[in-house]
Amino acid sequence: MNAFIKKNHRTLFYAAWLLIGLLQAGLTPLQDDEAYYWTFSRFLDWGYFDHPPMTALLIKIGYALFPNELGVRLMVVLLNTATVAICEALTERKAPFLFYALCGVLAVLQLSGFMAVPDLPLLFFTALFFYVYRHFVKDASPRNIVFLALVTAALMYSKYHAVLIVFFTLISNPKLFTRWQTYAAGIIALVLFLPHLWWQYGHDWISFRYHLFESNVNPYKFNYTTDYILGQLLITGPLAGFILLPALFIYKPKSINERALKFTGIGVLAFFLLSTFKGKVEANWTAPMVVPILVLCHQHLQQRTKARRWIGRLVLPTLILVAIIRFVMVVDVVPARVVQERFHYYHGWPKELSQRTGSLPLAIPSSYQKASQYWFYTGKPTYSVNEYIWRRNNHNFWPLEDSLLGKPVAVIDGAQPWTDSLQTPMGTIHWSVDSAFHSFSKIMIRPGQSTYEIAAGAPLNITARADVPLHYAAYLQQHPDVDAPVKIGLFKEGKLVHDLPLQLSVQGLVKSPQQSFQLPLSVPPGTYFLRFAIGSDAGWFTHNSDKINVEVKP
Template sequence: MELAFPEVPGGERDGVRGIGSLLEVLARNPLTRFSPSARIDPGSGPGQALSPPGRGKPKSRLGLAVAILAGLTLVRVIGLAASVVDLFPDEAQYWAWSRDLAWGYFSKPPLLAWTIAAADHVCGSAEACIRAPAPILYFATSLLVYAIAATLYDDRAAFWASMLTALGTGVVFSARIISTDVPLLLFWALALLAYVKLLQQPKLSWSVVLGLALGLGLLAKYAMIYFLLGAGLAALFEADARKLLTRREPWIALAIGAVVIAPNLLWNLHNGLVTFGHTRAVVNAEQSLGLHPKSALEFLAAQFAVIGPIVFAVLIVCLARLRSKLLAPSDRLMLAFAIPPLALITATALFTKAYANWAATSAVSAIVLAAAVLTRRENWGLLRVSIVLGAIAQFVFLAGDAFATKISLSFLPEGQRDLYRRTLGWRAFAEGAGQLARKIGAATIAGDERNQLGALYYYLRDEPVKILAWPSDASVNFDLTRPLTETAAEPILLVSVCPAPARHLARYAAVEPLGSFTAASGPTSSRTYFAYKLAQPRGPIGPLPACG
């Protein structure tokens, strides 16, 4: 199969001024007419004749891309070492899972925990080591995006696509933390590359790659399922994609993916489908009656930050021209994989809260499409603006993470001045609880809230005291493996944000308030915790009544 490549226009150069001009130009004619049997000669100037496939190629930009991406990755790893940002509760939760490897966990599939366990084995348990897989995996993701764009378009588009990936604002932010989106995007990009290769020339080897990528992507995050919707939409858009479905290769890939994810599905069945139940609970948590178009618009607006302002602008214009005959098959292919996550999460946002990163997988094909459109039209200025914006964001986050404990903006309302208040104070909280535990000789520390438990488990990992979770109706993840029971070693130190000791009397006969302590979360902010010494359980430990 030979994908069609659009003709390079003759008049568009660096003079397009800003996003507004780009939208105006692309709205009239986003892509030029294409020849179904011709490929752009990347070395030819605008307006020159199309060259037949197989003509000499220009010098590859792959080496330059690898060098830039490797340098950026090194800077990011150094930035992690310089960061003073505490491990966020979600990150601490993932680390806790990594100490007890399994085929599944309360709220997520297992791949991220396995990744952290590998990093811990190689590097250690420091915050920088736990987060180190993020920039390294994004390095690989950027190279995969290069390969996708090089396969569909040309080497210029590939180079810029890799740069737009690595310096996209969402990736710049995400490369500082460890989250499920990191391996998800890696395997989404690998799956998309394998799919494109199968379209060009169906081979069993690429079926295996696609199947493994699908399965491993699902083991990273269930959002990988959107890939199948993208393949279905591609078949709706293009005859070649429909033809592929009549061959055995994609179905072999689907079978391989099913085999890879099967152990996680069996784990869920054995544990009452707990992961799927949690996912449903998150979606339903803030659901309310009626439609909320404002929420959907806010989600879409957030994509300018997640995907990148210029990339998302190009995507919007191309979506608006989806039915145009001026779109090439390769462009429709990229749109097909960008649409399902964006459409489904936007629809979800009409009814409940949707987080900006829930459609992160749309970024991969959106970036490839934007790089192709902008290089085709020789809009070098907009490409450079995108890269500069990403570089500025990278510098801001590197500096901010290194000086997080000192950053406070006095012009913001009180309570919002410390920008890092959500990610600081967890070490101080755990150390304060540890000091109290040693003071009273506690054999057990109990927490009644997920954020506290993650911090306690991570920052007191070298302490002999046992960390247990007070059972809750919400069934926080630690309840599954570390519940507080009536057999827990005494005395027990309970740390809580609730100042009401009476609510513990139904479960313990001896409840001694120990006062409160604070943990600074920035120059002007802190959190207050209350401590209790518990003994003499009255029976099985059940959920606590509401505070107050």
């Protein structure tokens, strides 16, 4: 038996890794974000509000083979297994059982390795990038130039954080800037990435504006930094983080490729540490540093007998902990809201509600999570009507609202009277049937400027123009009785201060797109922003402008 294991250990390890991932993928209910990315695949495109399109493409491929949870995650599970294999190749397979032990204590590779989220293709292409880069620095042949360009483009199509990997690799080896091959690879990668940039241009650079200026912009809190540090220790463990994370800093690289790995691992950690001073940072944003951790810790621990023994001792406790968490993901046995909300809230009730509402599509207020989960588990197109007090997402751009305009729709938790209600794990859901649904988030009101300055107590004068899509304009002209109100929300630090009602309706915007407003802002000096909003039948007001910054001077 021992001889068989010694001879076939690598095959056994990867077969077990893949099989466990496939079982977990098929048995675990979709998380909210996974269901959302599944809806991406219903509208395959070169870009999305939140992310580049790689995850949508992978889901599209897998779901075409298996139209269920396994199909959504199939390609990700395969990529996760390939990621581990490439990382082992980057270590030159010097100590395979140490490598297996490191995979065993890195719980994040096991517990997230089956989830259809952008971090997983990013992780795969990060590992592949360093594998190709190793060959490129040894031989910058035309073949390796093209391979490096292809992988770099795939990185960028996975998640925008990929730019950090490229940046830290470049600064780890300044000689790259003196080689024409580097620029050739960069130009080819840029050409391959142009379709996404063209999509961004056509959508007013919405993803870049959101991630750079709207998302994760909050007043600093000390716990943003402490939570981030603790989160990184847990990600690189959870039990072995105190060994693995310091090893990344201690290890002295022995090659150009290892130097790039170290620069990237530490650089990504430092970048997001600094980002905590701007707002809350999610622990998973540092996912690319798992590759440097796995590779460099393997190299470091070969010469550290005591630390290596500790890793060996922590494998079994970590695997037991992982096994318990895997079970809890599949079976609803833990009465903890955080677990139930993430994995078990969508058992049963979507299908029951679908039976009650018949063939009607569904509209849900400001919840791409509920909308996506309901759509996945019932097969019915479901529209998240994003209210002006929350953030936008892809439901603001897909042709869902357009297709529902003036048609019968089942509306969840809209204005009373309600037709019926349903008890769910999330609480009571009320719904009613809107015989002619009206929502107008595709109408955009654009002011003459994006920033205004006024003195405290002075009115704010704004001139704006409404862009009304032809489909909406034609419908409103044919239905003059449909006359939703328009208002402006005043916000400070992301929270609504109060509404500013306007003597204006959606019919007025169609008849006279150019409008001027004098707004009395009775607020203390400070930084605010405004947002136009148009009402809907259900009583919700949607996003109908970008942020309009206002500085109120003393």
